[in-house]
Amino acid sequence: MYEIGAILIGIFIAIMATFNAILHSYTGSYLSILIIHIVGLITLIFILIVKKQKIIFNKKVPAYLFSAGAIGVLMVLL
Numbered sequence: 001m002y003e004i005g006a007i008l009i010g011i012f013i014a015i016m017a018t019f020n021a022i023l024h025s026y027t028g029s030y031l032s033i034l035i036i037h038i039v040g041l042i043t044l045i046f047i048l049i050v051k052k053q054k055i056i057f058n059k060k061v062p063a064y065l066f067s068a069g070a071i072g073v074l075m076v077l078l
Contacts, residue, residue, distance in 0.1 A: 033076055 024032040048055065 029077055033073060037073070 020036060023035065
């Protein structure tokens with residue numbers, strides 16, 4: 001079962017990268033990154049609402065670890 005999941009994830013990543021590149025060619029780096037992250041946030045909020053799941057923050061996790069998202073955005077911009 002993991003093999004099928006891995007294949008599907010690989011296919012979805014290839015499709016996502018293609019769509020992101022096409023969006024970038026139409027809008028540029030900054031706007032495409034903004035659109036991609038806003039759409040991702042809206043999708044995540046929708047999934048959380050449908051599943052009736054709350055976001056629980058573990059207070060033991062150091063705050064600096066949440067900066068990984070910002071680092072990812074900077075890597076895409078560079």
